[in-house]
Amino acid sequence: MHITHPNKQVSLSRNTFDAFNDWLRANSYSKVFFLVDENTHEYCLIRLLSDLPDLADYEVLEIEAGEESKCHEVLINLYHALAELGADRKSLLVNVGGGVVSDLGGFLAATFKRGIDFINFPTSLLAMVDASVGGKTGINLGVLKNEVGAFAAAKHTYINPVFLETLPKEQLRSGFAEMLKHALIADAEYVRQLSEKLPNALAISDQELERSVEIKSEIVQADFKEGGVRKKLNFGHSIGHALEALHMQMGEPILHGEAVAQGMLVELYLSHKKAGLTKESFLQVRNIICSVFGISPMGFEQKAILEMLGHDKKNEAGRFKFCLLNAIGSAEVDIDITEQEVVDALENYNTYN
């Protein structure tokens, strides 16, 4: 698969290394910098470098794995590292990692000397189907998710399913949450396909990867800066981001997809109550999510969740704005939701336990 639009290119193949080699040959970068974490350094970068015999002048920047690295302290260290290692405007940054690496690295590249080229090699399922596609880059501000960032498209995103082989199961599950979301907001038939695989949802085929990347890319192409239709991709994320932030505040971060799965369950109820999702569809989707992710208590007071929700980037003038499903495979954006409606949905979630 190869998707091209004016701002970005995404390709999915089991042989991305040659394509990257060609890219490097075609572009005369002054220097290549790889951003990795300790895991992707060991499991992914070594492999990538072994396929780049011509690459002589490069540097490796390593961060600690985990969401905590998406912060100003790490970002500032990386700016200094680039400056000290002689990066110039014609340098290339290659992000080899999951969502943390591509979010942080994308923002680093977008803002170092007012912007240098960057390329993504997503190594987690989540990054392949979501984070590394679409040009949303950024870091957290304290516990506020992606509060600081930029829309900046990678010159290329090379998706190679070979990296999935080294992933632990919980990482696959986290990425699956976004795949399910893509299906739910855009493609009822794809929802059916995914649900038919249960309980082996996590055996991800290349075709499924491709379909998710297609959905994401189509939406992003239509609305790069999230003025409208792109907000659909936020289904499950209003509540999901609030939960992630609260977990970070507790010093017990959870995986993005786990938070999104809980968020989708809450927002499913809102979809049923406020956006016309039928009871039958509500129950059907709820069952899919629960069978993959289980049900765990939220562990936070409603007040704390509501307060965190107040920082959601989709809010306008103090009003909560949600993206909800009106049917399986179809979403609606900018739906006004009151505090009381959120409370009702959270209480409904609590009855599942």
Place this chain on the structure above:
Amino acid sequence: MHITHPNKQVSLSRNTFDAFNDWLRANSYSKVFFLVDENTHEYCLIRLLSDLPDLADYEVLEIEAGEESKCHEVLINLYHALAELGADRKSLLVNVGGGVVSDLGGFLAATFKRGIDFINFPTSLLAMVDASVGGKTGINLGVLKNEVGAFAAAKHTYINPVFLETLPKEQLRSGFAEMLKHALIADAEYVRQLSEKLPNALAISDQELERSVEIKSEIVQADFKEGGVRKKLNFGHSIGHALEALHMQMGEPILHGEAVAQGMLVELYLSHKKAGLTKESFLQVRNIICSVFGISPMGFEQKAILEMLGHDKKNEAGRFKFCLLNAIGSAEVDIDITEQEVVDALENYNTYN
């Protein structure tokens, strides 16, 4: 004067307040934030607010005046302030100040929640003719000038010469350096006009302001992201930025225009030696600069200047790239300059003292 292009709008008038009022009425911002320093708070914002009787819901963010505020520490405090004061994506940031305020504020707005609208009210001559026009935003990284930043266009830049009345003379002189630069790179007739005013160069007319803003805007429109022709605006800035950085490192910052004036003197010599600027033109321009700015010893070792020059954003693959004059009113970009040539030019400068 009113200049419009797809990315930005600049207007120059003695009645910008009404225009801003109209803008606010036409756009339903959830909240308006003003960024000021202690001086522009007292002398400029109060005046602006008195002309905005309809504006009820606003907040004022104040930073300390001076280049030291263009740093991550201040930026991060401002992100937190915006988040805590309930800024959302539909909020507006209004930068009321000189280049520090518009550079910092522009970057703040460009990256808060991945970008909110911002407007510039430049209050210094430098900001009017240069910093607030053209979408270069950013902060310093340690002593490295504008090492972190983004190209982000203000929705509108309202230039009101009334603010010049409160400026001290050294601030006018600093801005005049950029006006002279605009003339030197683009308009021989304008150089003649400015030189005829000597020794009263600092009595700036609205027409002169307008001509400088026109030159800057035309170049920026042709090449927003500085791929080519925009580099012309860097005349005097390769050396100038290095000197500014060294002064910051010493804890004795100098005004941008003073550094640029020294930079232009050095780069004039390089222009004569490497770009075909005639001896006569070289001497003529040197006299203009010296009669306004005088001559002061640089006070840094050549080695330190060369090392700092190594961080210049125009460099590629370790080579210095300069913008030089080939004639009065005409500039050439991407000229390779060796270390030895820089040394020669610095030594020539030293003979002026």
